[in-house]
Amino acid sequence: MNNDHLPSDHPTVPQAKTGILIANLGTPDGYDYWSMRRYLNEFLSDKRVIDLPSWKWQPILKGMVLTKRPFTSGANYKLIWNEERNESPLMTITRQQTEALRNRARAEWGDSIEVEFCMRYGNPSTHDVLDQMVAAGCRRIVFLPLYPQYAGATSATANDQLFRALMTQKWQPSVRTCDPYFDRPDYIAALADSVTRALDGKSPSKLVASYHGMPQRYLTEGDPYHCQCQKTTRLLREALGWDEDRIDTSFQSVFGREEWLRPYTVEHVAELAKQGHTDIAVISPAFAADCIETLEEINGEIREAFEHAGGKNFTYIPCLNDDAAHIEVMMNILRENIGGWV
Incomplete structure (x- = not known):
């Protein structure tokens, strides 16, 4: 001026x-x-x-x-x-x-x-x-x-x-x-491309889309988060052209004694290993940048839970970050x- x-x-x-x-x-x-x-x-x-x-x-x-x-x-x-x-x-x-x-x-x-x-x-x-x-x-x-x-x-x-x-x-x-x-075509395409690049020809029997959790009560009180997470997973699966049972949605970072959105990722990956899914990949579509919940929790605690239950190959797919x-x-x-x- x-x-x-x-x-x-x-x-x-x-x-x-x-x-x-x-x-x-x-x-x-x-x-x-x-x-x-x-x-x-x-x-x-x-x-x-x-x-x-x-x-x-x-x-x-x-x-x-x-x-x-x-x-x-x-x-x-x-x-x-x-x-x-x-x-x-x-x-x-x-x-x-x-x-x-x-x-x-x-x-x-x-x-x-x-x-x-x-x-x-x-x-x-x-x-x-x-x-x-x-x-x-x-x-x-x-x-x-x-x-x-x-x-x-x-x-x-x-x-x-x-x-x-x-x-x-x-x-x-x-x-x-x-x-x-969460449902923009360009965002879904970026996620799908990140999966393809990270797997680089590998074919894990399961891809787990792990989202940050929240109390179950918040869903019943009207928060749309759970529904939007489910839609992101569905659209990602469709973009990859995979069958419905190839991708699971789960939730991490539970805090306190209240019931949170299920399944809990740390329990879910262990159960997958026990079921014979010894080769899985995990992606975190709720995070725009890698952080403590992805780099330490998923690639540390959750990976260890999977391996302790008999899992063999665990691939963490990084967040989109500054791609x-x-x-x-x-x-x-x-x-x-x-x-x-x-």
Whole structure:
């Protein structure tokens, strides 16, 4: 914006821009006790994640969970930590995705585009990044939560945090939030291609599509996550041209004593091995980037459960990460949502 006509004491008004903000779940700043405790406290205090009354949950969280869990979670993070950059793989990959999107977006729409990323929990926080984008002149922002399937505990809480951050702005930008992309043909094609490349001619008797779990109660209360996961699996199977019994859907990362969506992946792969499926592959279509749940849980704990039950060959198929096809999916979503703004 040209500031020449403004009074001398008027604050400088930056050139108006359009912003693209992608959001992922988050990551601790380190795997030490206090970094893990801060991260877990923020994550597990979110009412979208644990919806128990505060009077009931907070004493359990502060008294028991945050006393022990930072040690065990920290040890798991240490196994996969990017020591060179001193950050988690999720942070590394999300930055790579952002850089790829920034290059593509600016090549297509010019320098009036700002592309950044934020985390729902931990750093860089949604509040801080939104402040930076507004200060840089972003009067319009497209917000893309990196969750293919919608869930209250993922997509909705990312949007919640964005809206809370908007409440602190004197001059709020216009915002568009993107729909989940669990059934987009380009996303399904990218998944199918990743399976074909990872298997490289191998023919496991089962492909297990393992999604992050949630309490069964959330499904009965109206959360569409379970149904969207099932549809992603079905569409992936159809894209691969496989028979119905070749791909299974399961759920991982169970927390607490409440019944969660079943079957549980760690139990399911062990049962498959006992049934004679000693050669399987596992993919994680709910994750846009490899993280603790894929690199340590699936490729560690779940692999061990399979092998302990008699399994022989376990192939983990990486997330789409910053694969060119995945970046193109994101660009297609952004093109649809940025229409009329650039």
